[in-house]
Amino acid sequence: MSIQRQCDLTGLPRSSYYRESHGGQESRKNLEIMRLIDEEYTGHPFYGSCQMRNYLHRKGYNINRKRVKRLMRKMGLQSVAPKPSTSKSHPEHKVYPYLLRGIDVSHANHVWCSDLTYIRLTGGFVYLTAVMDWYSRYVLSWEISVFMGSDFCVSVLERALRCHGKPDIFNTDQGSQYTSSDFTGTLKDHDIKISMDGKERAMDKP
Template sequence: MMKILGIISTAPKPRTSIPAKQHKIYPYLLKGKIINQSNQVWAADITYVPMEKGFGYLVVIMDWHSRKVLSWRLSNTMDTGFCVQALEAAIQDHGYPQLFNTDQGAQFTSEAWVAVLKNHDIQISMDGTGCYHDNIFVERLWRTVKYELLYTKAFSDLKEVRKSLTQWFDWYNQERFHQGLDNQTPNEVYYQYQAIHQPAWA
C-alpha cells in the first residue's frame, strides 16, 4: 500500500544478484544481435516479493522475442534449486533457445544452472556488472508485475503469492498487448512464429 501512495519505504531491500567470485563469468553476447524469432534468445532474472513477514523470491524465464513468460518459480530462499526447476520446466514445455542471457548472480553462474545449458548446447550470455539495460525486457516485466500486482496487496505467504501470480502471468501471456509487439500479446507472437517456422533450436 505504501508503494501505491507513493511512500518510499526505508527498509532495506534484499539483493537478488550476488556474484560468486569462484564462478566463471561469461561475456555478454546480445550487443548488436538481431533477435527476430521465438526460441532464439531466452532470459532469466530474480526479483523479491514483499510479504507481510519478510520476502519471497521470484524467478522468471522469458522468451526475448515475444516477451512470453515461459516458466516461473517462487522460493523463500535465494537457492539455486528453484531457478534450475524453472529452467528445466521451460525446456520441457517449449524446447530450448540458441542463447540464454542472465545477470552474473550466483544462481546463474552455478554449476547446476550452467550444466543444464551446456547439456543442450545453449550459448551462455551474461549482463555486464550493474547493466540492467542488458536484460531490459525482464526488467520491464518486473516493473509491471510489481506495480500491477505485488505492490497492490499484502500477501501473507508464498501460497497466496503463487495463486495470484498464476492468474496474472496467464493474463499477461494471453491478453496483455504490447506496443513493441505491434499491439499483439506475447502468446500471439510466440505461437505465430512457431506455427510457420521450425523452432530455432531444431
C-alpha cells in the same frame, strides 16, 4: 515491474500472509520500511541506498544508510544507474560474456532470459524467478521460493526446456544463482550459448 503486477501475474493477493518456517523474518518496522523502499523504488529505480535513506528521512524514519543497504540487498534491489564495478566475481564461478549487443532477436526460441526478484507479502516476502522468451515476451516458466538459492532457478529452467524446446542463447545477470555450475551446466548440457549482462549494468539490452 511493480509488486502489484508481480502478484497479478502469479495469482498471489497482496494481503497474503507469509511466515518463514526457519526464522530470519524481519521486524514489523523493517517490513514497513521495506514496503516504503519498494514503493519508492518502483517510481525511482535509479535510487541507491543513499538517496533511499534521504527519502526515508523525509518520511520520518531516522535510519542509517547501512540499514537501508542491507534491506535493499535482501529485497534484491539495486540502482539501475551505471556505476563503477567494485565487487569481485565468485572465485569458483565463471562469468560469461554478453552476446546480445547488436543482435536482432527476430524469432521465438532465439533468446531466452531469466531474472530473480522478490514479492513482498503482509508477513514477509518470497522470491520469484521466471524464464521468458525475449522475442515474444512470453513467460515460459516461473516459480516462487522462500530461499534465494540456485536450485529453484534450475528447476524453472528445466521445466521451460521440457515444455518449450530450447533457445539458441540464454541471457541472465551475473547473480550467483545464474553463474552457479548447476545452472550453467544445465545450459551446456543442452548446447545453449550462455550470455550474461555486464556487472551491475542494467542497460545491457540487445
